[in-house]
Amino acid sequence: MNAPLPLTDTQLREVQALDAAHFLHPFTDHQALARRGARLITHAHGVHIWDARGQRIIDAMSGLWCVNVGYGRQALADAAYRQMMTLPYYNAFFQTTTEPAVRLAARLCELAPPVGGRAFTHVFFTSSGSEANDTNVRLVRRYWDLMGQPQRKIIISRRNAYHGSTVAAASLSGMAAMHAQGDLPIPGIVHIEQPHYWALRHEGETPADFGRRAARWLEDKILELGPERVAAFIGEPVQGAGGVIIPPETYWPEIQRIVERYGILFISDEVICAFGRLGHWFAYERFGTQPDLVTFAKGVTSGYVPLGGVLVNERIARVLIERGGEFNHGYTYSGHPVACAVALANLDILEAEALPQRVRDDTGPYLARRFAELTDHPLVGVAESCGFVAGLMLVRDKATLQPWPEAWEVGMICRAHCFDSGVVMRAVGDRMIIAPPLVMTRADIDAMIACIRTALDKTW
Numbered sequence: 001m002n003a004p005l006p007l008t009d010t011q012l013r014e015v016q017a018l019d020a021a022h023f024l025h026p027f028t029d030h031q032a033l034a035r036r037g038a039r040l041i042t043h044a045h046g047v048h049i050w051d052a053r054g055q056r057i058i059d060a061m062s063g064l065w066c067v068n069v070g071y072g073r074q075a076l077a078d079a080a081y082r083q084m085m086t087l088p089y090y091n092a093f094f095q096t097t098t099e100p101a102v103r104l105a106a107r108l109c110e111l112a113p114p115v116g117g118r119a120f121t122h123v124f125f126t127s128s129g130s131e132a133n134d135t136n137v138r139l140v141r142r143y144w145d146l147m148g149q150p151q152r153k154i155i156i157s158r159r160n161a162y163h164g165s166t167v168a169a170a171s172l173s174g175m176a177a178m179h180a181q182g183d184l185p186i187p188g189i190v191h192i193e194q195p196h197y198w199a200l201r202h203e204g205e206t207p208a209d210f211g212r213r214a215a216r217w218l219e220d221k222i223l224e225l226g227p228e229r230v231a232a233f234i235g236e237p238v239q240g241a242g243g244v245i246i247p248p249e250t251y252w253p254e255i256q257r258i259v260e261r262y263g264i265l266f267i268s269d270e271v272i273c274a275f276g277r278l279g280h281w282f283a284y285e286r287f288g289t290q291p292d293l294v295t296f297a298k299g300v301t302s303g304y305v306p307l308g309g310v311l312v313n314e315r316i317a318r319v320l321i322e323r324g325g326e327f328n329h330g331y332t333y334s335g336h337p338v339a340c341a342v343a344l345a346n347l348d349i350l351e352a353e354a355l356p357q358r359v360r361d362d363t364g365p366y367l368a369r370r371f372a373e374l375t376d377h378p379l380v381g382v383a384e385s386c387g388f389v390a391g392l393m394l395v396r397d398k399a400t401l402q403p404w405p406e407a408w409e410v411g412m413i414c415r416a417h418c419f420d421s422g423v424v425m426r427a428v429g430d431r432m433i434i435a436p437p438l439v440m441t442r443a444d445i446d447a448m449i450a451c452i453r454t455a456l457d458k459t460w
């Protein structure tokens, strides 16, 4: 690793001033940024990042849920270098192709187990999860047009879901703050409630009963709209950016029953949850669902280069290819050879180090145990995890676990203490969340829990 020297105060202030003056950041309050100066991250290795002052921090968020194999992987840099020197770019439009894209598409189809007797036979590549979900909107509407049911246009999503930030993906997302800017959602996208047991349970209701009731909100919405108008349902297996909302085990089987009953397409948005994060290559394996389309991004390259896409099952692929002619959709970087070469090397690492299995059988259960211990802290009402995503619910009253309106402010304070204590954690509403690199060891987990506990103590 080429570790740069820590910056002097003057050097750091110069970068922060340029940052505030010129860089319009995503999802950032720029007045606060200008006041405080952004934290400058300079390098990273394994599960750690370093800031410009030389502080080492455990990255319990894997960047933005993406650095699955950890930082500093020579094999990924080598794959990018080799591909750049051989063929840095060529497009996949108009009857041309490149070998890394072909090999990656085939490899992903091989990794994704068939469901409901149908294989995933094709992949559409994008550069991001947002573009992949935009692709889904076009794919499902095109499919129904070709099936002679053009009135099937509506896609049902869930409140507090995150499916991306382009206009269509932000519409699929169920974030009120995003919809408030720019007249979203676009027509044809509607939302139902999320399966958030702690926020929406009835008094005395078990998680199992709540899971079934929450799934039936989908059936209610389909019947309200008219089943013949509904094209698809989209959901994240575990809602990530919404605060690591883990649905009860009864939820997904009931959703599966409903989508089958009404013959609507099912999109599993696995941008966070695939590539080992839930202890499986794909999250639909964890919950036993049978999606028609699977959105992926992030972990496919462990974030080393941008790449996303959609896995398409044979039912849809056959209709598109045999009846569809040209699908008028695509991106300059669909199937970018460097991104695909890095993805192949990344899958090699995930496979060679058996990281999905390790999360499922060893480090995931260990994280769950250590994380659950945090419920002895006065600020923590609930601590739950699924594989390598986990969330703490901050409460004022541990006996009732009643919603706490000020919790988001407490979360922001806690997040700052986390950074100072040596761990990156994210605050979302009343929840503090993590999604560590899959290479995290038991010793790393112990160190991370110690930092989180210190931060909680400072917040309390």
Ligand code: PLP
Pocket: 127, 128, 129, 130, 131, 133, 162, 163, 164, 165, 236, 240, 241, 269, 270, 271, 272, 297, 298, 308
């Ligand atoms: N879908 C999910 C579930 C996500 O979590 C994200 C990003 O966090 C996206 C889609 C959008 O991906 P991207 O930021 O690569 O556009």
